[in-house]
Amino acid sequence: MNTRILGALGSRLGRRVVLLFVISAMLPLAAIATYSLTQVSDQLVEEAHRRLHSSVKSLGMTTMERLLVLEADLQALVVDLDDDPSELDAVARRTERRLGQHFEGLQLVDSTTRKPVAHALAPLSGLPELDPEDLEHMSRGGTSIKVVANSDEREPASVYLVLNASAGPRTARLFAKARPDYLWGGDAFIPPDTELLVLGPKQEIVFSSAAGAAADDLRSALAESSRAGPYGWTRGDEEYVGAYWKLFAKHQFDTSWVFAHSQPTVDVLGTLHTFRRFFVLVVLLASGIVVLLSLVQIRRSLGPITQLDGATRKVAGGDFSVALNIHSGDEFEDLANRFNDMVRRLMANIARREQVEEELIEARDTAIAAAQKETEFVQNVSHELRTPMTSIRAYSEILRDYGDEDPATREEFLGIIVSESERLTRLIDQVLDFSKVHSNNVEWSLEDVRLDEVVLGAARALQPVASEGGVEVDTTAVETCVDATVDRDRIQQVMTNLISNAIKFGASGGRVEVRMRRDDDVAVIEVQDWGHGIDGDDKQVVFERFRQVSTDSMTDKPNGTGLGLAITRDIVEQHGGEILVESEVGEGATFRVTLPLLAMPGGADQLVAAGAASSDE
Structure with missing residues (x-):
């Protein structure tokens, strides 16, 4: 037809x-x-x-x-x-x-x-x-x-x-x-x-x-x-x-x-304008009739070609949603069907390629990030280990080269060597703890405990250190009879790190307040000091390994290794909780730990499984 x-x-x-x-x-x-x-x-x-x-x-x-x-x-x-x-x-x-x-x-x-x-x-x-x-x-x-x-x-x-x-x-x-x-x-x-x-x-x-x-x-x-x-x-x-x-x-x-x-x-020029208008009208009318008849005659043949041209341009521009709808019953319809099939296969190939590219990019970024973290970790550990080793070596060489020093000087140098050795031991222990916790390679021992006893026990253990610095540790706001299923030793380590930091960076002769309350199925533990505080930039990195607030911005007391809060964060997160810090410069700092009492992301079974896997190794 x-x-x-x-x-x-x-x-x-x-x-x-x-x-x-x-x-x-x-x-x-x-x-x-x-x-x-x-x-x-x-x-x-x-x-x-x-x-x-x-x-x-x-x-x-x-x-x-x-x-x-x-x-x-x-x-x-x-x-x-x-x-x-x-x-x-x-x-x-x-x-x-x-x-x-x-x-x-x-x-x-x-x-x-x-x-x-x-x-x-x-x-x-x-x-x-x-x-x-x-x-x-x-x-x-x-x-x-x-x-x-x-x-x-x-x-x-x-x-x-x-x-x-x-x-x-x-x-x-x-x-x-x-x-x-x-x-x-x-x-x-x-x-x-x-x-x-x-x-x-x-x-x-x-x-x-x-x-x-x-x-x-x-x-x-x-x-x-x-x-x-x-x-x-x-x-x-x-x-x-x-x-x-x-x-x-x-x-x-x-x-x-x-x-x-x-x-x-x-x-x-009125006559001229009238003649011109009449002439133009006649020409336009005749041309319009010719054009109309021509369009009617050639539209059916040029229409499919125009659609194919437009669809090809869209595909060339990256738009693969185009689909030709030509029902002319001739070769144009066959060509349109083959074109639609080609576009569908091309879209499927591109989708598969993009998925593979995304997976490769993600794997590459993960590998680069892991390599960067490993390099940074090794560099920071090397730096921290070098400091006490340098002191031990220096004072040992002095004692070797000048053996006739008076007993008081020898005693002082030996005390420094012992102190730096203990510091080196603590650093190595913290590095090992961080490595185990961060890699989930810890033997977790979950048990039902009185969480208030764990918190109060950590505070009592640090009381001599607080008394030496003239700092009062206030635990009157610790709610009693709070039961939880946790690893007692690891939670004890969390509280020890937080309270010792509060004593160290709090104001001399000041006060550290430890609070705990039960909020539905979680326990909220807060450790607050009234020291110098932490500014906005330091709050972003305080939980990163080997990152600390500089002494000149907070206190003249010596800094630690920079691993304590990193270990604390990992332990809390392994228990399905979270830790946050609130601080303003000059107003002290408050560390808040939210810890599930029973259920955690992955549940207690996750910690048990992790501990069992570690034991099997």
Whole structure:
């Protein structure tokens, strides 16, 4: 069925026929229509530009005629003054009606002092400055035009006509301000629905018939051609087309103005726009029908290829969740099924590979960590063993080389040797204990004991050490009759380590408090001292082997081996408990042991099994 629907159009030959039809029929038709549209558009645009150019030139010449009328009025006024500046107002009143229609005010200014001599109609202020070119032009009997731009571009600029006039024995200058309504007004001066923009010699706005006139667009056009030409601009959503023309009045008024006349593009090229819209609509409609029919014909053949391409890209990008769903009943469906099967097998292979990689990485990290710990352990043990051995060797060599020392000195040296030997023995014992406990190679002897008796026994055993340091060991908060199944000797060792540390690092003459309470199925044991305390960084490592708080930050008492708390932690954890420390610098430290009474992680059977395994070895 699908083959009958596709027919020849689904083949390469069919696509070539369609392509040939488009090239031989559609393209020539489009070319002819485009050529016709271009010719008509060019003719309409050219005619519009000619009309606008004629219009702007007419406006410029009309303005020139009005400026000449103003100049003639001023020259007649200068002649009537008859060298008497006081007659300015009287002469102006004789022609007040005519002058009042053309000028807003007249001002006679002394050429030397630049002070006002007389005025007519209205006094003028803010008179423009004259440059050397203006003075030279006026000296030849000419009239200069000066423009003072308005800060509000919506208002016309002030246009002054300046010429020389006699003022008694001195020369004066007559400033005349032209009326904007005369210069730019009048019936049919600016055609309706059009805009007029006039720029001065410095491209300042002299006159704009409507707000928003695009002076910047006109200046850009002048940069390309300064005499005449077309230009366009936009106000809001409305486009304008126009022409500009430069009025050369250099000889007459020592200035030059640019006139720009424009009107909405829709008014100028309305017919062209209508024709263009109709043409584009027809072309789009015809093209749409052709495209729609073509898509219907080739969609069924290109669809599976597109799906295969997208799925292949996803797989190449690492997305294996893609699955093709093609039911075309042809080779594309077979290809899609084979593709889906390939992706499934690829996903399975990748999953197996990732699992193996994770296992290898985990094994590698474990081996590296074990090697690092072993190296660190050996280095720390070597360092700790070297210290007492160095003292023993040094004092032994002194006794050997200087045998005639007095008995007191010999006794002192022998005492040091014995003390360091005992320290070495304790260190070796602790290393062995730590090694056994840490490797779970301890002969555990579990029994039902009174846990309070174990705690109190450890405290009593350390009482002489506490008394020697002036430290009071307070056990009044130890709850009695607390039964537990533990290894008595190991728990005794835990309490001995904690209490001895509290005595050692507590304040001299201070107090150590030992507390114990039963909380459901666990016993909570706390040992608190009021010594220097442990800062935040040291609390993180205090249970690590060979790690201690430095003497200069806590106390001047000698440090131990750094294994006591590590052994304590391992014993507690082997019993299924945990040990924590709470401390603030200057407020002492509290070590809290939470110990299960009956059940532990793995149970008491774990310890029994560990002990049995050790015995078998």
